[in-house]
Amino acid sequence: MSYLDTTKNVYREAALQPDVGLCCTTSPIWQLPELSIPKRMLEMNYGCGTTVHPRDLANEPRVLYVGVGGGMELLQFAWFTRRPDSVVGIDPVEEMLEACGQNLAKAEEENPWFDSSFVSLHKGDALDLPVEDRSIDVAAQNCLFNIFETAELKKALAEIYRTLKPHGRLVMSDPICEDPIPEKLRRDERLRALCLSGALPLQKYLNMITDTGFGTVEIRARRPYRILAAPEYDTPQPIYIESVEICAIKDPMPEDGPCVFTGKAAIYYGTDKYFDDGKGHVLLPNQPLAVCDKTAAALAALGRPDIFISPSTWFYDGGGCC
Numbered sequence: 624m625s626y627l628d629t630t631k632n633v634y635r636e637a638a639l640q641p642d643v644g645l646c647c648t649t650s651p652i653w654q655l656p657e658l659s660i661p662k663r664m665l666e667m668n669y670g671c672g673t674t675v676h677p678r679d680l681a682n683e684p685r686v687l688y689v690g691v692g693g694g695m696e697l698l699q700f701a702w703f704t705r706r707p708d709s710v711v712g713i714d715p716v717e718e719m720l721e722a723c724g725q726n727l728a729k730a731e732e733e734n735p736w737f738d739s740s741f742v743s744l745h746k747g748d749a750l751d752l753p754v755e756d757r758s759i760d761v762a763a764q765n766c767l768f769n770i771f772e773t774a775e776l777k778k779a780l781a782e783i784y785r786t787l788k789p790h791g792r793l794v795m796s797d798p799i800c801e802d803p804i805p806e807k808l809r810r811d812e813r814l815r816a817l818c819l820s821g822a823l824p825l826q827k828y829l830n831m832i833t834d835t836g837f838g839t840v841e842i843r844a845r846r847p848y849r850i851l852a853a854p855e856y857d858t859p860q861p862i863y864i865e866s867v868e869i870c871a872i873k874d875p876m877p878e879d880g881p882c883v884f885t886g887k888a889a890i891y892y893g894t895d896k897y898f899d900d901g902k903g904h905v906l907l908p909n910q911p912l913a914v915c916d917k918t919a920a921a922l923a924a925l926g927r928p929d930i931f932i933s934p935s936t937w938f939y940d941g942g943g944c945c
């Protein structure tokens with residue numbers, strides 16, 4: 624049996640009996656007008672952060688959601704899409720699909736605007752998605768990919784990339800960890816399945832995303848998630864885990880590498896009317912321009928005393944340089 628089977632077993636149990644503390648929600652649950660989330664769906668919120676961002680959901684998108692859990696985010700996506708089959712949910716665990724379907728049926732009773740035909744649920748695996756090439760506008764996963772080891776993570780990212788239309792986006796929320804996680808914990812299949820020991824350092828995760836081909840990446844939020852400490856986890860030092868929300872956009876890869884926005888801004892405070900770097904970035908006095916890390920580094924390398932580059936805020940949701 625591999626860790627992938629252990630993962631499915633963990634979520635089989637969590638489908639049959641909701642496990643309220645299984646994951647750690649790191650952001651408030653979206654409250655939307657006339658949205659009522661059934662109690663059991665809430666109890667089965669096995670994600671961290673959110674993948675639901677109104678800015679991604681204009682123009683009647685088709686949404687793919689991988690690893691459905693209790694269905695809360697599928698319902699939230701459907702709040703925006705409101706068309707038959709506009710949210711496609713994929714999960715390999717029969718019992719999870721069934722629980723999700725029941726929760727959505729309950730949601731239909733509680734929400735006059737919601738029709739369960741808006742969501743279609745299918746048995747399938749993140750590593751081999753039963754979804755056509757280039758058919759999806761927004762793909763989402765919450766607290767699943769961190770469980771995968773490198774080869775599977777690579778495959779899961781490639782599968783999402785394949786299903787996305789050009790300029791489509793992968794929106795994800797997952798734990799990350801900058802502290803070293805002892806090999807013993809990394810190899811603990813149950814801990815990994817519980818999103819506690821597979822987390823990668825952010826830069827490594829970002830490299831895997833951009834290596835897949837995503838030309839633009841946004842870091843939308845970065846939040847404290849968990850501490851793993853002795854004696855429960857037998858670690859010499861407490862391990863600090865964070866959660867991160869990332870949007871990876873299937874834009875063409877720029878010749879000089881991906882644009883990764885981590886929330887940096889450039890501010891020109893010289894005496895001229897503006898500063899123009901000749902590469903499409905015009906800075907007006909004292910008006911922050913959101914810049915990707917590549918542009919931030921290029922501007923910093925100019926060594927000008929009248930350009931300030933802010934640190935990463937890890938909060939970026941659009942606008943700016945590229």
Ligand SMILES: C[S@@+](CC[C@H](N)C(=O)[O-])C[C@H]1O[C@@H](n2cnc3c(N)ncnc32)[C@H](O)[C@@H]1O
Binds near residue numbers: 627634635667719764
């Ligand atoms: C941590 S839960 C997250 C559920 C949901 N995204 C949420 O935020 O509540 C992981 C989900 O991924 C599903 N899963 C497990 N292995 C999977 C795989 N190989 N491919 C797709 N989904 C998988 C589980 O059944 C479960 O629904």
